[in-house]
Amino acid sequence: MPVLKPISGHGSCAPVQRYLEKNGRALARDFFNFSETPDADLMREPEFGKPFDWAAEMDAFRAECGNDDPWNGKRARTFKHFVLSPSPEDEVSLDELRELAHAWALRFFPEHHIAIIYHDDNENRIPHAHIVVNNTNVVTGRRMHTDNPLDLNRALQEMAAERGLRALSNERPEPSTGFQRLAANEGEPRAKARTLQETYRSRAERRAEAAGGYSWVADIRNRVGVAKGLARNEQEFRSILVMMGVGIEDNSPRARRQDWIFSLADAPARRVSGERLGASFGKAALERRLLGARAEHLPDASSREILRLARKAVELKDLDELDSLSNALEVCGKWRIMSLDAADSAIAAQRGRLRNEVPASQETRIRKEIEALEHARDFLKERKALPLHDVNRRDGRASGKGGWAGEPSGSERSAPQREQPRERREERQR
Structure with a gap:
């Protein structure tokens, strides 16, 4: 089964970048939602350009949105660092790990800066992923919020099972007592929409x-x-x-x-x-x-x-x-x-x-x-994208006539037809 270890970061992302990339030990790097998308192997082949300083962009954007400030008297959580380690028994390749890490990170943090650094510096040289997620949503500018942190690992187990890897089961046993059935009651309040604005601009x-x-x-x-x-x-x-x-x-x-x-x-x-x-x-x-x-x-x-x-x-x-x-x-x-x-x-x-x-x-x-x-x-x-007249209506406007197709105008109605509405009104009044 894959193991997910969450670590809360406080302060700049620069130290974690130095730790993850020191001595060229990164196998590969992947980036999402940055202002530019650098070559994943740029750090390993510097002749193609200077290394991408992803921590600096995370720090600058977070500071610009005011999300370095303390929250409710506590130090701001400026980023989350997740270590995703597959089971050694699965013998996952680097490409397989990258695909799983991409899918998991984008599932939960599709609107955040994400930097993923891959290592194999453990005892058995098993590749694992370090996923660093900035605390600021690039669309709304708001701080990161996870409604239920347990869902992060549950989803990872499901995604691993879908890929044929070993995983823990997320199935709950059937309730056998009255208290268990009460706890399993699904009558939860319906979640509210994010915004009531028809069009929302962050x-x-x-x-x-x-x-x-x-x-x-x-x-x-x-x-x-x-x-x-x-x-x-x-x-x-x-x-x-x-x-x-x-x-x-x-x-x-x-x-x-x-x-x-x-x-x-x-x-x-x-x-x-x-x-x-x-x-x-x-x-x-x-x-x-x-x-x-x-x-x-x-x-x-x-x-x-x-x-x-x-x-x-x-x-x-x-x-x-x-x-x-x-x-x-x-x-x-x-x-x-x-x-x-x-x-x-x-x-x-x-x-x-x-x-x-x-x-x-x-x-x-x-x-x-x-x-x-x-x-x-x-x-x-x-742009000539709309007709002059409604195609479903009768085109009698050249003679000053309108109305629906097949419907006679007032002047075209017979005298008895014109009298009928008046007779009906008089009958209702009687």
Whole structure:
């Protein structure tokens, strides 16, 4: 069975880096979620460049987020150092160990700096992994928190068993007494969502955007936003994500809430859970949206054109274009807009509300809605991504007539037809 030994770190990560890499004893190194992804063997072959100082980046980011400060009167836990040692009887190779260490670390710390250093300096020269995880989430800027530390080892045993390695069983014996059955009661309170904001932007993400830099979290959010705006079911949602270069998988079954994990296909280490992107991006919210897909949906021609524009934006790394597409689709979905006429009608309706006396807070919200509607209409009109009229409606506007297909206008109705509503009203009044 594999053994997991957790060690809490306090202070700089520099001493642990010196300890793990001194005298060139590291077999290999792996890094995740750093600003640059260095060659894993760079330290062993210095002619390719200077060694990567991963401790310095961990320390700088943690200090920038204020997470070196004491917490509740106690010294800050600045990093966690895990020693993952496979069973000697399994004779695990270095490549097998690296795959297991990657999977385990990214399962629990997908949004943290991770440095993994491999040694075989024990008695039997069995390779083992030293996994150093910074205490600061690179997406939210918050301190590390593990709801149930026992889950770390339980998951490792499960993952080892899945790979055919020796592992401890996590199965609990059936309760045999009344107290045991009471303790095994599964009536636990339901975990709350991470955020109630439809779209959530962390401090780190806002800081990157303000500096005009690239935010891979925003990139994933916009790609997922396009997919959820175009898809009519989960199968279409997954297919569009593939075309947009986004991977999707379930999070840990032991997580506090079930969610989807999204990642960039060309940078799989960049992973973020749906609810980290906002309440509307979580698995539960997306499943409800996709399960109850509206009959009103963008015309097929519009969907194809928007998908073409989105894939082109991904190819050109045009993040502004991708963001505008995602926002425009969100507006169309909210207001059930399928044509430019429908967008104009929604804008006119909101402007009509402003002509009435409304509280100042409500007026501000209405003006923001009008601004979003106008931006979406102008953006989609410029790119010719929406038809002028609703394709499901009768195109009689050239003669000033509207209405649904096959429905006669008021002037086309016969006199008896026009009299019927009045007769019914008079009958109800009698």
